[in-house]
Amino acid sequence: MKKTLSTLLLALAFGSLTGCATTMPAQVPERFQVQEITDCDAGSPFDAGAKGTVAYVEHGSLRLVNLHGNVKAVAGTGVRLLSFSPSGDRLAVALTPAESTVLRILDTAGNILAETLVEGRVTSITWRSEKELLAGALMVKKFSFGTQMASRLYRWDGDAKPEMTALGDVTLRPKVARLPEALLYDQMIVALSPYRDEIAYTTVKDPPLFNPYLKVNIWNLTTGSSKSIAEAPLGAGKVVYAPDGESLILGGTPGRRVSLPAGKDLETWNGPGRAPSLSPSGNYLLLGGHLYLHNKEIATFPPDAKGMFLPDGTGALVMYKEQLYLVSGLADEPPPPLAENMERTLKLRALRSQGLITDAEYLEQLKKETK
Template sequence: MIRYCSRLALLASIACFFSGCATLPHSSPLPQGSQLRKISPADSGSPFSLQEGDGPLAFSDESLQLLDLKTGTKRLLAKERPIAVAISAFDKRVAAAFPAGSGSIVRIYDAAGKVLAETTVGGRVTSIVWRNKDELVLAALSIKKYSFGAQLDSILYRWDGIGKVLAIPANGTTVRPYIAKMPDEALARTFAMALSPYGDEVALTKLKDPPNFTPFLQIFTHHLDSSGERQIGEAPLGSGGPVYAPGGEKVLMGNADGEARWIPLSGGKEAEAYRSPGTSIALSPSGTYALVDGHLYRERKEVTSFPPGTTGVFSSDGSVLVLRYRDAIYLLTGINDSPAPALSQDSRLMELRRLRSKGLITQEELEKARGKH
């Protein structure tokens, strides 16, 4: 069955290439009541961001564009192509990063396209998240290439759009020449970041290239206020993720050599999630749906598959899935997922999580203290 679906996906991909892909091919019928349509051309491999199901959608089409999904109206935000973009869930401001020499320019736009703030950071920005309505967290990778290889420095930045940017060194490593020869875009993917649903920490991947061993990714959680870090797992180079589960206590991480898997933050046993390498992963707000390497799952059962290379993002209200394949963006409506569950922001719980990040209490002590509260 898997081989059959893969063959269908390959045939669909070939057909899509010659037809111009007015409709994105898929291997089996879509979920009942859902509809799929092309909504815009887009730069291949470019970032895009969506919050609510009715938009707006921020994406790249030879420039930074903002698309109103209700009216189909586009607004030009910047003439440059962004390398990272994120829409705020609080007021629909758009944060975007653009290459600038060895660094990146970061701007914040309002919904009308006005530039509200701008700053420059070192390194190539690989991802942006809105921690809350006032603060951005950025991940950036500085790449310095030499004859013997390259020096890669991973940096986290915190910025409120007003004051100075706070830089937090995350990782520094020297890689061998065959890794250094990878395109900068591929090297940038080795430093991925996801924000916890609690908003207090991020999950990170860090590249390690030890002599005489195969390079790999280490997976960490980093508490944004305490700077406490904990390694929670490892993955082969080329793996996608991490992506937090809705409950915030485990992350979904790809395994380029095998299947995507759940990694518990408590340090417990990892669990298989999807029988796909997980080089690209998106999770719906409730966790019911997942898009893994172009395969759409509902409660871990494959619903349909799109051509290889298809990536996507779910809206925060669970109503739509935006897909990008090659140089076009598509909208899948009617999937009827649920919003993410509300998580407690109780000050006592947040303090316990901070203490755990510093290694001052164990997961068991956190659970016990939380139960008594």
């Protein structure tokens, strides 16, 4: 596949944008275009909304631009996480002042629509719907014998006080608690199922005689049933759902896809990778700097580049060092339809999550539905 690629070393000019020019070493197919859209703070969060707005952080300030690089608004500082609502009309941001986190909802003009303070360090935010924001958080308490790390999920409607659910609790040995924050806080990164009824997340485990690792868990938002389905190495805290909601992509060495809810390995990708991202159809996968189409590698980016696909599947945003690039020319397809009878399917999923029906019974019922 690599032979079919043309090597494109992009020396991106930033004539239309301000800031210093850097290049991103990448190998992409000829039909792809890689264009720098703006400068940004290295390692900072970014997201693209359904209406073409991109949110990112530059010089510590949140900025909202369109895909042509035109700045629409500048709003606030200290943003650690951000996420557009499904419609793209609202943007949630998380600011972490200390042992608590400010959650804020903005419009695309940067106006504050709602704000709240939650305990703990929020490590991820994602919208379940236009009216419900989910936030994964970690509460840390240090003791002489170790560090207690509690995992929490907050559910916030932007109006009332966020509802908190405790999802886990672990005591870390002192030497584990001293690991770099990038490793230690790379967990409780909430992924939402395409059915919007379930989340997947990772929590750290620290068994006394073994190395610490991550447990990959799913939790049904309707029934409160949870299950640990797989394990992953530290640093592979982000997981994503496949568009059909029946499998998860995990980072690690190698990256792999596991079935839901059984957690069986379905496929693996060569080489290490973290922070996977899937295109809306699931055809494209960005993992550890490698872009796969139908599981065949078609492009490479630097391993430390972070990427995400645009909601319409036409491109991807890639952050490399202090620049944000738009990779366009992708030929993604619309996501597959989830269910003909969504209400019944959600009921069946709720029953399966509680172990009241088996996976086989669930699939059999779905099959009957489509007849």
